[in-house]
Amino acid sequence: MSSLFTHAMYGFAVGVLFERFPDLRPTKKIGGVALCGLVAGIAPDIDVIPMLLGVPYGSFFGHRGFFHSPFFFLFLAPLLAYLTVLWIGLKERRARAMLTLMVCYFLALMSHSILDALTDGGKGIMLYFPSDSLRHFFSWQPIAVSPMSAQGFLSERGVEVIKSESYFFAPALLLVLTWRMVFRWKFGAIEWSEPDKVEESQSQTT
């Protein structure tokens, strides 16, 4: 895998791009969309748990297997979107918000498998399930595969991983900072408020 830091950064960046979509009504909690994107960015690596319990790496449910497939993301993204809508407490335009969040989380999840497919080690990713259950890499593999333990990062390999990932981490960080700056410059600081208060203020002005 790429390191969790890079996966988290890309998931967070996707969340930041979506968090101020008009379909997602202003609420203080909406900042959490970026954090949910971050969680989605690292979520596929949940499959290291079955591996620790004895599921072989190369098996269907092994690391980088079914839980890294875009097919699985088609089910996980709506679930995450539904949980977010419940958390935000949206009462109106829930379907549109769900759809927006589904796209957001699907892209955040996909960023994970794309980054993994760019690494130079381990097994490939089950990118094309159910068409095939084989593991695939991209032909360009510039990212040094990350050690699976914290100790591994203290080795020479760890330094190599950090160096190779910095070329990918930096653009995502830059994207987040630029996007937020552009929004602030174009629309000013947004006074987030809870949905109920928004409804109250709207009814007072009509």
Ligand SMILES: [Zn+2]
């Ligand atoms: Zn992974």
